[in-house]
Amino acid sequence: MSGPVSGQLVASFAGETELLAAVRTVRERGFRVHDVFTPYAVHGLDEALAAPRSRLPWVTLAGALAGLTAAVGLQVWCAVVDWPLDVGGKPANSALAFLPISFELTILLGGLATAAAFFWRSGLGRRFEPRLAAPDITDDALVLVLALDDGREGEARELLRAAGAREISTLRETRETREAPEETAA
Amino acid sequence: MSEITAKTESLETAPVRTRTATGVALALVVMGAAAITLGLRFDASRVWVDLLVDGYYFLSLALAGLFFLAIKYLASAGWWTAVRRVPEALMSLVPVAALPMLAVWFGRHALYPWTRPGYPRIMATEPALAAKAAYLNEPFFLVRMVLFLGVWSVFAVLLRRASLAQDGQAQDGKHHQHRRMVRLSAGFIVVFAVTFSLASFDWLMSLDPRWTSTLFAVHTFAGLFLAGIAAITLIVVRLRRGGSLAAAVGGSHLHDLGKLLFAFSIFWAYIWVCQYLLIWYGNLSEEIPYYVVRTRGAWLPLFILIPVLNWLVPFLVLLSRAAKRNPRVLGGAAVVVLAGGWLNVYGIVAPAVLPGPRLGVIELLITAGYAGLFFLAATRSLGRAPLLARNDPFLPESLRHHA
Incomplete structure (x- = not known):
């Protein structure tokens, strides 16, 4: 699969252990994590993401x-x-x-x-249109959104799947061209 | 669970005090006892003030350990379990601290004017005092003193016994002991609210039988809990530095202790201002003498120093997150608060009895003697059980604690 120049990979995980492992591996391999969505506060996630302290x-x-x-x-x-x-x-x-x-x-x-x-x-209270990148994002899934700054989509998918992603889909630059989520064996 | 077993076992045999420390503590106790004996002969009222201040202050620290445990059990708090043995060590000092406090009974004539011969006649002539005669008399005072100290000691012994019993229990037994400790804690909280308020009225407020403040018990309780948190924090920091708790207690536990110290320092200041502000504003002749005495002449520096040590210094020092997580800074703030807590009690007691502040070698020796006694008893308690309460149902949560 030849990767697109830009876009995002959306991977959902069933548990926090898998999510934390995935965040650590993709960051080690030089990928940028755009954001992480979790149904509850995951301990150690800020450190794994190297998120800066709140101001x-x-x-x-x-x-x-x-x-x-x-x-x-x-x-x-x-x-x-x-x-x-x-x-x-x-x-x-x-x-x-x-x-x-x-x-x-x-x-x-x-x-x-x-x-x-x-x-x-x-941005709470501001008007926005929801864009559901993964169908279970409002349910029990822990979702990692990976930025594909320099292509390498194949490598990224490989890493996420190895870390235990339940489902991986690609999100293109504009919402209209968003691909249907591809089922991936965990 | 293997991680917990490993951590528990690594702490099983950790020594909590060196031979040198034991020797120094014993020497301090002996020197303190000598200072008391000599002082009572040559400067009795000054030494009785010191005995009341030290007796009350160190009993407060011990009770704070008991109170800390009780609220944690009632709130089903999980983060603190890794340091559970520390408030437990303070709690086991309640019976030890009760005896020196009881000895204050023998100095009652030097401290409490209403126990002096001839005072009942003065009391009878003033309606406000006459109404207090049924409460402020020597037999009832002694009965209450013995009762309060006894009840607190019983709760401390029962909680400690349940805690040690839990260590040796299997799966079912440990939950049974936990529920038992929750029930004991609930009983203690109710009893403590009443008895500690009355004890503060008896031992401190009645130094001036005419003076009353409805906020007084809240003020002394705030002092008790603030100094207690400082003592727990300082012991945890020391144990970590010695390596004993380093495996189980991380930055998050220190951070939470720091937050408690910071919050209750503000609470103490809030109550301190509340009492001062109301009496200052009201300016009533039966209330205002308390602050007139304490803000005049040689007492004024002490009066200003007390909120500086109890609030201003810990507030500024512990404001940032990094400071609360730094054991050196946190330990330093705890020492300042402990000194402030002692001066707070001194500032309540001494101006009622002495014409001017007398803080010298005698006070230092006596306080060091009490501290030595506390060190010996606390380290003995810490050494008698594993430093991690391995059967506490909240231990896994505490070891994973992340703030």
């Missing part, structure tokens, strides 16, 4: 610092600078009194920023 904590930190600054700034400016308030005879700049609001706004903005960044980066 989400930095968004949380930025949101939290923004919340803290806003809360402290607002309270100090209102109650100390602009219109000093006498509450129970206490000094106007009683930092302790500002603590609850500062704490809550820090948590609130940190949490909201994290959620917003997550939704934005993962």
Whole structure:
């Protein structure tokens, strides 16, 4: 079989052991894993994929610092600078009194920023047309999508089959030309 | 399963303490005992303060081990099983720590004004105090003290016995023992909530019989659990460095211990601020003296140092993921929190009794003596059973743990 210049191979696996082995072998042989879809979190998959650490904590930190600054700034400016308030005879700049609001706004903005960044980066909530690369992808299958950057489709199929793929199909560049999944003996 | 057998067997004979360490610990105990004996003769009220602080603090650490086990059994948690023997070692110190705490009874006149002769007459003249007379009197105080220490010791002994029995059980027996430990844990949690609150009222809050804080027991509990997690973390880090637990406890276990330490450091700070904020805002004459004393003069540096050690340092140090997974950084943070936990108890007790902070060689010697005693008892407990609880149904899950 002469491989296409570009496209993707979609291989589905029955168990996480096979999937992890497949990810490791194809990466060792120089292939690029486009993505992996699993019905549950598979331990060790991030390491096998050498996935970079999420940058989400930095968004949380930025949101939290923004919340803290806003809360402290607002309270100090209102109650100390602009219109000093006498509450129970206490000094106007009683930092302790500002603590609850500062704490809550820090948590609130940190949490909201994290959620917003997550939704934005993962594309959740955005309109998209589903493209089911493998029929059992929404069921119990663990699916590996391999990028065919430089052809070598035959070699890739060989490796995936050896790793225990249940089913392997080719996904072309455009959805219209997608081939029917070819049954492969596991 | 062969992987588990191999890991269990590799830990079977691991030594947990060297001969030198035993010698040093024994020397510390002897020096601590000498400091107590001499100190009681020349500076009694100062040493009774130290005995209450150390007695309460080390008992808290032991109880934290028991509480940690109880919540893990009740939550059916699996990740922690590889380090199960560590909170168990702390738990087996409850009877050991109960005796020095009981000795505080003999220093009651130096510590608790309401036990002094003539005080009942003052109590009778103040309505708020007169109402407390039925609770704050010497016989009932002693009964409660013996009862609390006894009940905790019984739970600790029963849980430890079930745990050791599980080691020798076959397939069916190990689940039977596990269910038994879950039932014991459920009973303990309920009993502990009431008894520990009352014990904190008795031993710490009644140092000033007029003062009350509804948040006090939450504050002392937060201190207990924070210091307890720090102690468990530190022992795990030390055992790993010695090679004893290295095969079974990985970065993920450390990461989770680090998360607990981080989270409960924030919880402690939250409760600390809650109590301070409410009393400061209310500014009521029966509540505010507690903080007036502690934020004036020589007590102020101590008052500031306590949240710095219990919250600020561990918060900044453990914020990143890499820090929680690094045994050196995690162990360092645990040491800071343990010191902060001791100072927290000192900051509750000493200002009620002494005119100014007296932290010197005597405090260091006595605390080191308690630490030596704890080290001997904890390592003895660790050495008496395999370091991995091989029949715990959650052990395979814990060995594969990945966070």
